[in-house]
Amino acid sequence: MTEQDRPDPRQSGNRYDATEGTERRDDQSGTGREQAMAGAIGAGSPQDIGQDSFSATTESLQHTMGHDRPESGSYTFPAFDSHHPPEKDLIDDCVHCGFCLPTCPTYVLFGEEMDSPRGRIYLMNKGLNEEAMNDTMVRHWDLCLGCMACVTSCPSGVQYDKLIEATRAQVERRYERRPDDKAFREMIFQLFPYRKRLRLAAGPLRLYQRFGLDKKLKKAGVMSRLPARMRAMEALMPKLSKKEEKIPEYTSPTGERRKRVGVLIGCVQQVFFSQVNSATVRVLAAEGCEVVAPKNQGCCGALSTHAGREEESLNFARKTIDTFERENLDNVVVNAAGCGSTMKEYAYLLRDDPEYAERAKKFSSKVKDVSEFLQEIGPVAERHPLPVAAAYHDACHLAHAQGVRQQPRKNLKAIPGMEVKEIKEAEVCCGSAGIYNMVEPEPAEELGERKAKNVLNTGARMIITSNPGCMLQIQASLKRLGHEMHMAHPMEVVDASIRGEPVESLFR
Ligand code: SF4
Numbered sequence: 232m233t234e235q236d237r238p239d240p241r242q243s244g245n246r247y248d249a250t251e252g253t254e255r256r257d258d259q260s261g262t263g264r265e266q267a268m269a270g271a272i273g274a275g276s277p278q279d280i281g282q283d284s285f286s287a288t289t290e291s292l293q294h295t296m297g298h299d300r301p302e303s304g305s306y307t308f309p310a311f312d313s314h315h316p317p318e319k320d321l322i323d324d325c326v327h328c329g330f331c332l333p334t335c336p337t338y339v340l341f342g343e344e345m346d347s348p349r350g351r352i353y354l355m356n357k358g359l360n361e362e363a364m365n366d367t368m369v370r371h372w373d374l375c376l377g378c379m380a381c382v383t384s385c386p387s388g389v390q391y392d393k394l395i396e397a398t399r400a401q402v403e404r405r406y407e408r409r410p411d412d413k414a415f416r417e418m419i420f421q422l423f424p425y426r427k428r429l430r431l432a433a434g435p436l437r438l439y440q441r442f443g444l445d446k447k448l449k450k451a452g453v454m455s456r457l458p459a460r461m462r463a464m465e466a467l468m469p470k471l472s473k474k475e476e477k478i479p480e481y482t483s484p485t486g487e488r489r490k491r492v493g494v495l496i497g498c499v500q501q502v503f504f505s506q507v508n509s510a511t512v513r514v515l516a517a518e519g520c521e522v523v524a525p526k527n528q529g530c531c532g533a534l535s536t537h538a539g540r541e542e543e544s545l546n547f548a549r550k551t552i553d554t555f556e557r558e559n560l561d562n563v564v565v566n567a568a569g570c571g572s573t574m575k576e577y578a579y580l581l582r583d584d585p586e587y588a589e590r591a592k593k594f595s596s597k598v599k600d601v602s603e604f605l606q607e608i609g610p611v612a613e614r615h616p617l618p619v620a621a622a623y624h625d626a627c628h629l630a631h632a633q634g635v636r637q638q639p640r641k642n643l644k645a646i647p648g649m650e651v652k653e654i655k656e657a658e659v660c661c662g663s664a665g666i667y668n669m670v671e672p673e674p675a676e677e678l679g680e681r682k683a684k685n686v687l688n689t690g691a692r693m694i695i696t697s698n699p700g701c702m703l704q705i706q707a708s709l710k711r712l713g714h715e716m717h718m719a720h721p722m723e724v725v726d727a728s729i730r731g732e733p734v735e736s737l738f739r
């Protein structure tokens with residue numbers, strides 16, 4: 232498309248009342264076309280749609296497109312630049328049936344069309360055709376958890392995962408966030424993907440917990456005066472063990488070698504949940520795998536990918552491929568759901584990179600979630616009894632993004648004495664969702680408490696889940712409701728069973 236063919240967004244935008252500001256939730260009736268669109272997408276009325284006017288004021292444009300930011304391509308859509316905007320073909324796959332709505336956590340919470348997958352896709356279409364990126368649009372996209380429940384429930388196979396990822400990258404590149412929001416997000420991304428920095432932060436945290444400063448500060452009323460995001464971060468802090476467990480670079484298999492596998496130890500997983508990595512390595516070795524945990528591995532890029540920080544995430548992906556490629560592995564095994572789903576996506580993420588596109592394809596084809604991998608190779612190590620009722624929580628990036636649902640359940644049910652309880656509304660996200668519970672604490676808290684109540688209703692003694700973020704979120708939510716529950720990763724449970732540990736070892 233040439234520059235002349237480009238639609239002038241200001242012309243279409245002028246159909247709206249530019250005097251009303253950026254968001255219309257009053258009694259305006261909208262144009263006939265808007266009403267038709269609202270009907271087509273199933274919105275009850277045009278008022279259900281966050282109708283942002285494209286007021287062509289310089290101020291608005293500067294605000295929504297970001298001061299001084301270069302466009303990424305020569306052709307610009309009203310809301311997007313030409314570097315991977317949400318694809319029109321994928322948008323058009325949505326037939327507006329609404330089957331995804333009851334499984335979308337934000338639609339369940341707010342009952343607002345624009346906070347449903349269908350509404351967000353509608354806004355992407357508007358961004359492609361007629362409306363500049365604006366605060367309301369971005370707000371509806373920001374509120375999406377990226378849980379991918381809509382991908383699972385969509386009968387038309389809409390690839391919402393690709394759409395929201397493309398949209399988020401555009402938002403991060405083109406939208407000027409408020410300085411405090413920007414600074415908070417930057418702080419998260421300068422800390423969490425780096426093990427060394429996390430370790431530096433973990434030291435004072437251990438002291439903070441050991442001396443009970445959290446309780447003292449709460450008692451003094453300091454906590455309640457903190458901003459909601461800081462309070463959320465504090466509440467999500469894991470109870471840190473005295474020492475991080477070191478993971479050996481090479482571990483020999485028990486008995487004959489069946490596979491040579493690499494293990495991602497991760498960032499948050501290693502610093503806050505190193506016992507999960509130790510258990511994973513032991514289980515793999517017991518099942519006949521030679522395990523390689525490369526020392527110089529870094530972040531896989533999952534957090535950055537899900538937040539639209541494209542360049543950063545691609546650099547993490549390239550480095551991860553470089554690191555594991557050297558080891559001549561049959562598989563790369565991952566025990567954190569969010570990391571596994573991103574590593575399986577490298578082939579797509581690096582599709583434009585001439586040096587990495589083919590290598591990423593090969594790499595992604597080797598990536599397996601650890602539960603999936605164990606089911607594929609079949610168990611050989613003996614399982615000892617663990618008599619306990621445990622609720623299994625599906626991490627969204629395992630169940631919805633990777634389609635791994637039955638494998639963890641099968642691994643757990645193979646343990647004599649273990650009763651696996653199902654949680655009501657299993658498909659609804661717990662509110663963790665990467666950095667979501669830190670940047671959107673209010674809806675995350677609501678979702679967390681909803682999940683915690685459903686977990687408590689199972690009557691289980693412990694909860695098992697495959698994602699560090701879910702563990703922290705559910706634990707914090709239970710605590711707010713005045714409860715505590717033992718938590719474990721499936722590999723900690725399988726490891727305890729293989730080693731013949733008493734069930735109480737899981738309750739420490
Ligand atoms: S990813 Fe989750 S929160 Fe986002 S639209 Fe889909 S179901 Fe809703």
Ligand code: SF4
Binds near residue numbers: 328329331348386387
């Ligand atoms: S279920 Fe799929 S096709 Fe139907 S509205 Fe949702 S995203 Fe669109």
